[in-house]
Amino acid sequence: MDNNxxxxxxxxxxxxxxxxxxxIHSLNTEKYSNKSAQDYTNKMEQYTxxxxxxxxxxxxxxxxGYSEFILINKDESILDLYKAISHQFECRDIKSLFLANGVNxxxxxxxxxxxxxxxxxxxxxxxxxxQFIIPVYQLPAPVxxxxxxxxxxxxx
Numbered sequence: 001m002d003n004n005x006x007x008x009x010x011x012x013x014x015x016x017x018x019x020x021x022x023x024i025h026s027l028n029t030e031k032y033s034n035k036s037a038q039d040y041t042n043k044m045e046q047y048t049x050x051x052x053x054x055x056x057x058x059x060x061x062x063x064x065g066y067s068e069f070i071l072i073n074k075d076e077s078i079l080d081l082y083k084a085i086s087h088q089f090e091c092r093d094i095k096s097l098f099l100a101n102g103v104n105x106x107x108x109x110x111x112x113x114x115x116x117x118x119x120x121x122x123x124x125x126x127x128x129x130x131q132f133i134i135p136v137y138q139l140p141a142p143v144x145x146x147x148x149x150x151x152x153x154x155x156x
Contacts, residue, residue: 056116057144059136060085062151069144078119079112085149095150099132106132108147120145 051057056074058081061067072084086094097108106129108119123129136144 052142056120057142059144059146060089060149061146062089062149063153067146072116074117074120075115077112078108078114078116079110081108081116081147082110085147089149089151091149091151093152095152098148098150099129099146100148101131101134104131105148 051071054074055071058070058072059067060070068088070081070084070088072081076084082094082097085097086092099106099108120133123133133145135141136146
């Protein structure tokens with residue numbers, strides 16, 4: 001192929017990109033503008049009903065008792081969980097994440113090798129760890145696991 005053919009191909013691609021941008025603009029202004037509150041509600045219901053299939057819900061609880069939910073893909077790594085918590089709580093220095101059942105603690109290892117799915121599945125099979133992987137809320141509520149978060153602050 002010579003240089004002129006390359007230029008012609010690039011010109012065709014650029015024209016296609018311009019048409020694609022025009023088509024997207026049309027979609028944004030014609031079909032998708034002025035959506036109703038019911039449209040939003042339907043999308044939100046669709047999203048929330050799909051959560052248990054591909055995400056874990058963790059209730060991240062600080063040592064002071066304050067907590068928030070974090071949703072994270074089941075196939076993300078434990079390191080990704082640490083990052084998500086760091087972003088959500090605006091904390092650059094997580095001292096530890098741990099599971100607890102009364103007086104016993106299990107520190108969640110900081111690793112990029114282990115997925116959350118494997119960690120949870122293995123913990124549910126392990127006699128020692130099973131006691132830490134207990135849903136926070138009763139059925140029919142979605143399964144939510146509690147993870148404690150030590151940010152290094154002393155809470156009095």
